[in-house]
Amino acid sequence: MGRSPSCPKEGLNKGAWTALEDKLLASYIKAHGEGKWSDLSRRAGLKRCGKSCRLRWLNYLRPDIKRGNISRDEEELIIRLHNLLGNRLLISLSPSFLQWESKLRGTEFLTAHCVRLCRWSLIAGRLPGRTDNEIKNYWNTVLRKRAKAQASIGTPPSKSTHKMLSTESGVCEPLRSPQATKAKIKVILTKATRSSSKVRIPTQLPAAQHTDKLRDGQLNSTNNNQEMSGDIATVEAHNGTQVLDSLYSDGGGSDLLNEQLKERDVEFEENPMQPLAFDEAMFKNWTVNPCLNGNDAMDFDSLAFLLETDEYSFCRNINFQT
DNA sequence: AAACTACACAACCGCAATGGT
DNA sequence: TACCATTGCGGTTGTGTAGTT
Numbered sequence: 001m002g003r004s005p006s007c008p009k010e011g012l013n014k015g016a017w018t019a020l021e022d023k024l025l026a027s028y029i030k031a032h033g034e035g036k037w038s039d040l041s042r043r044a045g046l047k048r049c050g051k052s053c054r055l056r057w058l059n060y061l062r063p064d065i066k067r068g069n070i071s072r073d074e075e076e077l078i079i080r081l082h083n084l085l086g087n088r089l090l091i092s093l094s095p096s097f098l099q100w101e102s103k104l105r106g107t108e109f110l111t112a113h114c115v116r117l118c119r120w121s122l123i124a125g126r127l128p129g130r131t132d133n134e135i136k137n138y139w140n141t142v143l144r145k146r147a148k149a150q151a152s153i154g155t156p157p158s159k160s161t162h163k164m165l166s167t168e169s170g171v172c173e174p175l176r177s178p179q180a181t182k183a184k185i186k187v188i189l190t191k192a193t194r195s196s197s198k199v200r201i202p203t204q205l206p207a208a209q210h211t212d213k214l215r216d217g218q219l220n221s222t223n224n225n226q227e228m229s230g231d232i233a234t235v236e237a238h239n240g241t242q243v244l245d246s247l248y249s250d251g252g253g254s255d256l257l258n259e260q261l262k263e264r265d266v267e268f269e270e271n272p273m274q275p276l277a278f279d280e281a282m283f284k285n286w287t288v289n290p291c292l293n294g295n296d297a298m299d300f301d302s303l304a305f306l307l308e309t310d311e312y313s314f315c316r317n318i319n320f321q322t
Numbered sequence: 323a324a325a326c327t328a329c330a331c332a333a334c335c336g337c338a339a340t341g342g343t
Numbered sequence: 344t345a346c347c348a349t350t351g352c353g354g355t356t357g358t359g360t361a362g363t364t
Binding site for chain 1: 348349350351352353354355357358359
């Protein structure tokens with residue numbers, strides 16, 4: 001039995017909004033304010049679900065929305081912000097985990113909890129009057145196409161920005177160093193989540209036999225009840241997370257990035273990172289795959305297949321230096 | 323003029339976070 | 344603490360329109 005849908009399918013209008021619906025919604029919000037959207041839609045006499053009302057208001061009816069084409073300045077800002085915030089891959093790696101990874105050099109597997117996201121709302125927040133939806137659409141239609149066109153004519157990446165390439169999908173790909181290519185690291189990707197979500201960081205390191213299994217790709221999580229139970233520390237994602245950008249950043253970083261990081265610092269202060277101790281004993285006592293637990297039924301073969309896809313191919317070439 | 327294609331953007335969907343009870 | 348409704352977000356789809364053949 002699943003959760004009841006937030007928007008009931010029956011009895012509600014869908015599709016394009018009519019002028020009358022717009023008028024009803026706008027006048028109701030003008031009189032009573034935003035919020036309580038499902039209630040609002042009923043009270044306003046709209047046969048729309050609350051989510052639809054909210055979206056219509058935020059993306060179209062709000063009085064402070066800026067109409068018209070994206071200006072050159074706005075476009076440049078979007079591109080810059082997207083480089084900073086867009087389609088990032090975050091990997092949660094505690095310091096101890098990085099040490100463990102370095103010990104696993106030579107093996108085929110590096111497991112990590114990865115997070116993919118693009119903060120359209122953050123980008124929109126820096127463009128007054130523009131909505132996240134608008135910017136997202138603009139990126140997906142105009143800018144991505146342009147990036148593709150540039151890539152096809154072999155435009156070299158700018159040295160002054162990042163040591164990475166923007167691919168068609170907007171995913172940032174690190175340049176391949178000889179070391180990185182040699183390392184052949186495989187990264188286990190988990191489901192995309194938001195940056196504030198909690199992730200699991202290993203507190204212990206794998207026993208030698210499991211390391212061997214990892215190397216041979218034999219460790220299957222279907223039996224993880226027996227083989228993969230163990231201590232898992234939960235910390236806030238941002239605290240245990242290293243943003244890949246930092247691995248190939250432009251050194252000092254832009255003002256925008258610094259500003260963004262400041263914001264994050266404020267946001268994250270409430271959840272100070274728990275230090276994760278690491279020592280040899282932990283390495284010996286490790287009995288679990290660090291990023292798997294009871295509900296994370298993962299099949300390494302399936303994941304390896306996933307990682308062979310273009311979308312995730314860049315993960316194989318990341319060179320994690322401790 | 324009709325058919326087809328590309329484009330732009332509004333709207334939907336599913337998921338996760340959050341807050342109230 | 345668990346449950347549920349609400350809110351917010353990002354990815355995707357649908358659709359109207361302009362341009363091209």
